[in-house]
Amino acid sequence: MTFHPDNLPDLSGRVYIITGGTGQGIGFYAGLQLAQHGAHVYLCSRSDKKGQEAVEAIQQQCPGARASYLIMDHMALASVMAAAKDFLSKEAVLHGLVNNAGIMTTPFDVTRDGYEAQWQTNYLAHWVFTFQLLPTMLMTSQGMPPGSVRIVNLSSGAHIAAPRVGINLADTTLHDESTITRYGQSKLANILHTKTLHKMYGPGSYHALAGNGEIWCTAVNPGGVKTGLTGKATEMPLAMRVGMPIVDALGGRWPADKGAWTSVFCVASPELKQEECGGYFERIAQLGKESCKGKDAELAEKLEEWTLKEVKERGFYGYEWM
Numbered sequence: 001m002t003f004h005p006d007n008l009p010d011l012s013g014r015v016y017i018i019t020g021g022t023g024q025g026i027g028f029y030a031g032l033q034l035a036q037h038g039a040h041v042y043l044c045s046r047s048d049k050k051g052q053e054a055v056e057a058i059q060q061q062c063p064g065a066r067a068s069y070l071i072m073d074h075m076a077l078a079s080v081m082a083a084a085k086d087f088l089s090k091e092a093v094l095h096g097l098v099n100n101a102g103i104m105t106t107p108f109d110v111t112r113d114g115y116e117a118q119w120q121t122n123y124l125a126h127w128v129f130t131f132q133l134l135p136t137m138l139m140t141s142q143g144m145p146p147g148s149v150r151i152v153n154l155s156s157g158a159h160i161a162a163p164r165v166g167i168n169l170a171d172t173t174l175h176d177e178s179t180i181t182r183y184g185q186s187k188l189a190n191i192l193h194t195k196t197l198h199k200m201y202g203p204g205s206y207h208a209l210a211g212n213g214e215i216w217c218t219a220v221n222p223g224g225v226k227t228g229l230t231g232k233a234t235e236m237p238l239a240m241r242v243g244m245p246i247v248d249a250l251g252g253r254w255p256a257d258k259g260a261w262t263s264v265f266c267v268a269s270p271e272l273k274q275e276e277c278g279g280y281f282e283r284i285a286q287l288g289k290e291s292c293k294g295k296d297a298e299l300a301e302k303l304e305e306w307t308l309k310e311v312k313e314r315g316f317y318g319y320e321w322m
Contacts (some may be wrong), residue, residue: 003285005033012038019044020101025098029260040066074125075111087134093140096264096267098152099126105179116173122186138213152217159187166293169306192300194219198278208239218266218279223258223283
């Protein structure tokens, strides 16, 4: 398949949220490409300054674009809850969510909520944010054609670097493991969460068959993309640091605007097929193959049980906006 954002239909009246969209990376360009087709795009930012700068950058490149921002710090789950509440105070519908924000191979750190930083930023914060938005997304989908409402979770080919057990639910901090292993675990969790969302809310699910709404969910591995993410990856393994300039010289890493195409395809293109829902996509807009652990239904179920238990115990389970 050959996909290009220029082929998107008119998205006027559609509303999308993209986390991690304030840098000149995949999230920003995904937002820009959706806004260029008439969508109202919300970008999540850790500060008013960065959020406003991103909105202005989109409007400069696309005069008249509808772009807004939400304040959200993935390192603080209370902030994630507040961002969802803020959005839901402004909008009654949501057609697409791209859980794009992430950090990679950073030094070991623990968030104020007590979780390893990559685990919370890449996976847990997005789980909490998605959970808050699900009722609105399900209501939005009712009465609309299948595929009108979607969730995209950004993963990585590095999910194969997860520990042998896949997800170490006994100790998700992985303190004694390498930073790439911790990163791989968080990105594997994104794939497994996608599988769970698909099972619960996708085509053929109980919710869909009962007429309670349907959400198409996919995981995306954007591949090698030149973004600010690698500049913050201070603990990147030596082989990756040495190999990256060679990959760049051979054209192996794409610019961020092109790196966003698969995310845009999965969240908004009418070319996405129903039978591809729950799948793992690679560049560009190609259905790929995740690892065996990424297909492990039992592990996905255990991860969901662990997450539910954690967020309930810490008070992040109930809907903040109700």
